Amino acid sequence: MKIGELAHRSGVSVRSLRYYEEQGLLVSERSPGGHRQYREEALERVAFVQRLYAAGLSSSTILELLPCVDTPSFDTSLAALDRMAVERERLSAHITELLETRDALDLAMVRARSAQPNRQQRPR
């Protein structure tokens, strides 16, 4: 699979895929002419990386976690495992915060609606 196809199938730009590789988050083989060649697994990898980006992790953090996913789990992954636990907690805390934020929005909406009798209350 070449980079264009991977980009298309994963929904990530070609530019970003190259960036991931530059950051060590994605590997490729090269054709004799130097074009990147990906195997199927790259798709999952890209999705995973995107997921972690969306969760607010940085490239370098993701890089630290990867050994835990990649290697069949040896020494290398011990540190990664701890790191992952840390990030897992950070993520949990963030989720909690977002839930509170959503509640705050809900409250604001209810308040606003109650001062606006012409508007239908929207069911939850």
Add this chain to the structure above:
Amino acid sequence: MKIGELAHRSGVSVRSLRYYEEQGLLVSERSPGGHRQYREEALERVAFVQRLYAAGLSSSTILELLPCVDTPSFDTSLAALDRMAVERERLSAHITELLETRDALDLAMVRARSAQPNRQQRPR
């Protein structure tokens, strides 16, 4: 309350408070000499803004939501109310995604640990 005190009490830098004002997210009166004066409510406002920033909203989006919170809810807030509902949905979707991501991390950790018999399973 002057800006230094507000910064200290809210845990937000002076720089950021001025930025919020520049973006229309926070208002202040001015002393004869031009120093910003805040009333107590500013504290909640700052917390609210910070919360929304943390939830990934931009200044301009937050600005659109504020009428819904500020005004006793009149015409002005109708658009804001809709906008808020939209953002509320976006936030909900994001939370869902983060929950999935957390699950993915948990799964990865379990996998890694199971290939690493020397390590104690950590209770959830």
Add this chain to the structure above:
DNA sequence: CTAGAACCTGACATCCGTGTGAGTTTCTAC
């Protein structure tokens, strides 16, 4: 063999909340 699509590298641009520094003015306390 050739045209055009797709790929390559490298570099610079963007967004946006925040940090930081310079140079000035106002406020507070002695």
Add this chain to the structure above:
DNA sequence: GTAGAAACTCACACGGATGTCAGGTTCTAG
């Protein structure tokens, strides 16, 4: 009245993922 803390404005810098352009090479179809 004077020193120092704190405030003011203006402007430039950053980080980090992504966009975009330039100039060149490789691949693929006709």
